[in-house]
Amino acid sequence: MRGPSYTSTLLQFNTTTTPFNNVGFRRVVAGLVNNKALVETILLGNGTPGTAGFVHPDSPFFSKAAPTYPKMTVAQANRTLETLGFKLNRAGVRTGRDGKPLNLTFLVASNNPQRIRAAEIIASQLRPAGIQLTIKSLDPTTVQQSLWPDFDVAKGRNFDMAMWGWSAPVQSQLNLAGLFHSNPVIGTLNVGGYRNKTVDTLTTRMLTTVDAGARETLAARVQEIVAKDLPFLTLWYPDTVYAFDANAYDGWKFQKGQGIINKRSFLK
Incomplete structure (x- = not known):
């Protein structure tokens, strides 16, 4: 049995420090990263490119109104970065407003070859625009x-x-408050330090809203804002594939986003 998985792979930014505290810079990175190519190369096509609003396209809460990543050519990225004040030095590396080269470290877990290869590809996609990354493959802890x-x-x-x-579960439980709320008591998954007062208000309301329609409306609005702010890039969601012996048991039911290990597979 095969279907979509709600697990996600992200390009996470630290939005509290330069240059990723600049939404314009984050948009340039999003414009240069080709996540469709990553799915084809890393997953051999067995996955879905990430959406700008994080929510999986197969989720009932996915909003088609949320904008997509505004893709850029290298020339467009160069012009935007110059306008934002990130100049090129003689070595072809972007500098900050202080004139110092941006020394950006890109962390990746050493036990995940897919993510290591993705990091290498992303670095190569950003380098033509003068964004130089130093990949550090470290132990997961x-x-x-x-x-x-x-x-x-x-x-x-x-x-x-x-x-x-x-x-x-972050996706299936629609834990947008955990991902995006700026209060660490609520935004327990907000590892990039993202802050947006409107998103705080909307996600707080989601925590107490039980009406499905109202909840869907709130989720759609959050997706629209996040897709513009880009606190991280959702790169892909993998497909999930299960093999089983039907002679041993053939009652498996695929739950979208979760797979076959769920209670519906074991209840009549």
């Missing part, structure tokens, strides 16, 4: 502690950008 020390976003963060991701 070190990466986690840099983004999410002791699993507590209140303890801050120590990274520029990283390959990251969340398990299926």
